[in-house]
Structure formats: structure tokens, C-alpha cells
Amino acid sequence: MPEGPELHLASCYINTVCAGLIFSGKVEKSEVSKNPEVLFESDAYVISATSRGKEIKLTLTPLKEEKNTLPGRGRDREELSQNGLQQPMDLVFRFGMSGSFKFTSAAELPKHAHLRFYTKESPHRALCFVDCRRFGRWEVHGTWQPDRGPCVMLEYEKFRLKIPPFENARTVLEALQHRKQSPDLTLSKKVKLKQENPDLLELCHAVPMEVIHMGGMGYGPEHSDDAAAFEEWLQCYCVPGMRSLRDGNGRTIWFQGEPGPMAPKGKKSRKKHSWVNADPEPPSPKVTKPVPKRSSKGSSSQEKVAKRSGRKKGKELIQGAENAKAHEARKPNTRSRRKASASQASPTNKAPAADRKRQASARRSTGAVTAAPRSRRVKAE
DNA sequence: CGTCCACGTCTAC
DNA sequence: TAGACCTGGACGG
Known part of the structure; x- marks a missing residue:
């Protein structure tokens, strides 16, 4: 995957x-x-x-x-x-x-x-x-695709984007200015500080590295089918209580707390009632057979897509729709998330492992929108 | 049964 | 920047 x-x-x-x-x-x-x-x-x-x-x-x-x-x-x-x-x-x-x-x-x-x-x-x-x-x-005879970005895990030093999903680039860059450390610290203190206060870029590296060291994902030794362990490890994605928004490309972005000033407007995570109410197309037989835009193979799958794009246009109207519960429980096709939610919601929940606690606490003070959920959960623990 | 959704690119308008 | 490319699981009626 x-x-x-x-x-x-x-x-x-x-x-x-x-x-x-x-x-x-x-x-x-x-x-x-x-x-x-x-x-x-x-x-x-x-x-x-x-x-x-x-x-x-x-x-x-x-x-x-x-x-x-x-x-x-x-x-x-x-x-x-x-x-x-x-x-x-x-x-x-x-x-x-x-x-x-x-x-x-x-x-x-x-x-x-x-x-x-x-x-x-x-x-x-x-x-x-x-x-x-x-x-x-x-x-x-393939080669690495030349115009791809660097590898977050193995070419971390080249990974220099520094932009949280919905933040102004200016804000990010100015914040980094203020992070300058006092020069009179010893080297070891500087390193320690850095590890305890990783910035967004370090998290881009540290989080995937955590996954690698966790192993599993079906690639672990033997049949340790530890999808459950991975889901337990996830602290934001698909976790009930976390929020999500669709970005301009229709991608769902998971986060906790404020989305940032540049969050897409009127693009709440789709909750069925929101867009069903806003659906401009009447539930007539017409809906099931829209005329495909492109002439072409006319495969059944294409019909499906055409049908869906009709929906998509309707969704733009959800702006004023009731959304109080929108982020509560609409989760993708995952069965075991509820378990995760139970542990997530409980402030008395213990950290699964000391190592993880350490890792997580190291992330505590980042302001990164995408990274925040992991650290905030730790605060609750 | 029908509808929606999913960890990503690609390319045609 | 939409739509195309696909299968299958979850969920609602």
C-alpha cells in the first residue's frame, strides 16, 4: 500500500x-x-x-x-x-x-x-x-521518477518544504525565525532541546521512522497481522473526535484543533445529511442515468463516475448545513476505529509503551497543524 | 441493492 | 483543475 x-x-x-x-x-x-x-x-x-x-x-x-x-x-x-x-x-x-x-x-x-x-x-x-x-x-528499466520530491525517510536533509496544510507560508517562516536558540548553550543542550521540540520538518521524518521501526503492515515477520497495532498507533487519521476537511483537490485532511487561516471554506468533511439535503438533483430515475460528459468507452464504471460528479456539484451548497456532529463519527471503512476511539477519548489511558511516550512528548510543542493531533493526545494522557 | 469512500497519480480540457 | 483509472468494504434503505 x-x-x-x-x-x-x-x-x-x-x-x-x-x-x-x-x-x-x-x-x-x-x-x-x-x-x-x-x-x-x-x-x-x-x-x-x-x-x-x-x-x-x-x-x-x-x-x-x-x-x-x-x-x-x-x-x-x-x-x-x-x-x-x-x-x-x-x-x-x-x-x-x-x-x-x-x-x-x-x-x-x-x-x-x-x-x-x-x-x-x-x-x-x-x-x-x-x-x-x-x-x-x-x-x-525504470529509474526513480526525476521530478518527485525527496524521500522523507532516507533523504530527510533534502526535505525543506516547511508548509503546514492551511497556514500562510509567511507565518511559518516567521515562526521559524523566533526559534533561534541562545548561542551560549552547550552543544548537548542544543541537541536535547531540538529533540524535545522537533519542528514540522523533523516530524515529517520522525513519524515515518516510527512506523518503520514498528514494522508490520503485513510485511512484518511471520503472520503478525498487526493492522490493529497500526490503528492503535494512529492518533489522528480516522480517529473519532478528530476533525477533517477537504482541501482544494478533494483530499481529506485530518487534524485536531484549528485548521488555520487558509482552511477551505464550506468544505466540511462530508457527513451524509449535509450533502444529501443539498443535493440539487431530485431522486428521479434521471439521476441514475446521467448523460456521460465524454463520449467514450461508456463503461459502467464511467456511468458511476458521471453520477458521482453530479453529486459533487451539489455538495458545494453544504455551507450552511448543520455540521455540529460532522466530525464526530463519520469514519472511512474501518471497523476497529471504535476501539481506538475508546482509548483515545479516555484521559486516563496509559501510553502503550514508554518509548512511545517519550517520542510523543517530544512532539508536544509543535504548532504544525497536521502534527498537532499526535502531541495533543499526549497532553490528555 | 445502491451509494459513498479509500494510503495516488496521470492527462485531457 | 476536473475527471479517469479500479475494486471492495461499510452502510443505508
Whole structure:
């Protein structure tokens, strides 16, 4: 799945499960995937992975000299060296909304396994790129996408945006001016202060690093399916009691407290009653069959989308709608959030671990809108 | 059953 | 800057 730390965890997972393993044969693509074929074939090769931000790179490396039996018909010239040997190959993946890697028995491939690498052993096993929604992409001979931002985890020093979601850039920059420390402190005191009062940028690094060290996300050792642990760790996203707003791109931003002066107006988190009341379209049969704007494939999915965009326009009217409870409980498709809410709401709740307490208290004084929820929760503890 | 929603890009107007 | 690209879970009727 797509969060930055998860991509990194996926690369760790791949390197762990593929360590010492020999893969063999062709790389297999599902019929339904529109991603490119991976014309790689080797009797014996190894797989390794690296990550950078929200991309992951697999490297397929053939072992020593082996003769490729195929004449190379239909294969790109570059795939094979002059003597017909399979060259190493890099594949760069983006996960879209639902991509992940799984290593399973080849006999029972997971659903939506769109790219498969088979082991040489028997019974065969398969490293699979699994992606239910198929928004994920891969590129053969891929490189890191050149115009992406730096990796929050591994290129932190290059990460210099300094803008909370709905704050004026001016305010942020001026606040940083006032953070200047007195120069007469010892170095160790300065470092300690910095750690106890991390700014937004440090949090951009520290929070994903926390996730990495937590492990799990389906990439943990064995079947420690600790989605629950992750949900427990989340302190703002999807936690009842936290607030959310849609930004200009329709993305839901979760936070606690004030949204900041540049918060989008009239874009409360969608609560069903709000927009249902404002829906300008009468509940007539017409609604179910809007004329698609673009002429095209006319797939059923497209009809759905057209239907929805009709709704979207209606939602602009929610401004005056009752919203007192809007942030109370409308949560996305998560079942276990209630549990989290119970512990979240209770001021007597103990911090799960001393380490976490320390980490969290270190975040206490940031003014960052997105970061604040984590620290404020700690205040309540 | 229908509707809404989801951790992200892409690209066509 | 909308819409497109997709599947599936939750929820409401």
C-alpha cells in the first residue's frame, strides 16, 4: 500500500523473504493489467529491492553465466547482451492506492497478483505484486521518477518544504525565525532541546521512522497481522473526535484543533445529511442515468463516475448545513476505529509503551497543524 | 441493492 | 483543475 513508510517496509520485506532465494523462468503478468510486459527470463536469478519515497525498485540479477535458450525473438534487443545472456533489470513500482508485495505459494496466488516472479525450488513460490485497484504502475528499466520530491525517510536533509496544510507560508517562516536558540548553550543542550521540540520538518521524518521501526503492515515477520497495532498507533487519521476537511483537490485532511487561516471554506468533511439535503438533483430515475460528459468507452464504471460528479456539484451548497456532529463519527471503512476511539477519548489511558511516550512528548510543542493531533493526545494522557 | 469512500497519480480540457 | 483509472468494504434503505 501506498504510504511512504509502507513502501520502505515493502522493500525490507522483499529483501528479507528473497534473501538467498533463487528465482527462475519468466516474469508473469496478469492478463488484466495494462502495465508493460516484463521481458526478463533467466534460469537462475536473484531479486533485491530498494525504496525511495513512494517508489520501490526491484533489481533482477541473473546468476553467473548461463545461456539463454531463447533466440530472443520478440524480445527487446537491449534485454540480452550480444551473447544472448540475460542482463540485469531494474523495475520501478508505484503502488497507487492498493499496491503491495506478497510472497506466497505459487499454487495459490493471491487475488489481484498482477506481476509474478517464481522461485526455482519446487514446489514453486512466487513473489507477487498485488494491487486490487490497479492504480499501481511499474516501469521496465525504470529509474526513480526525476521530478518527485525527496524521500522523507532516507533523504530527510533534502526535505525543506516547511508548509503546514492551511497556514500562510509567511507565518511559518516567521515562526521559524523566533526559534533561534541562545548561542551560549552547550552543544548537548542544543541537541536535547531540538529533540524535545522537533519542528514540522523533523516530524515529517520522525513519524515515518516510527512506523518503520514498528514494522508490520503485513510485511512484518511471520503472520503478525498487526493492522490493529497500526490503528492503535494512529492518533489522528480516522480517529473519532478528530476533525477533517477537504482541501482544494478533494483530499481529506485530518487534524485536531484549528485548521488555520487558509482552511477551505464550506468544505466540511462530508457527513451524509449535509450533502444529501443539498443535493440539487431530485431522486428521479434521471439521476441514475446521467448523460456521460465524454463520449467514450461508456463503461459502467464511467456511468458511476458521471453520477458521482453530479453529486459533487451539489455538495458545494453544504455551507450552511448543520455540521455540529460532522466530525464526530463519520469514519472511512474501518471497523476497529471504535476501539481506538475508546482509548483515545479516555484521559486516563496509559501510553502503550514508554518509548512511545517519550517520542510523543517530544512532539508536544509543535504548532504544525497536521502534527498537532499526535502531541495533543499526549497532553490528555 | 445502491451509494459513498479509500494510503495516488496521470492527462485531457 | 476536473475527471479517469479500479475494486471492495461499510452502510443505508
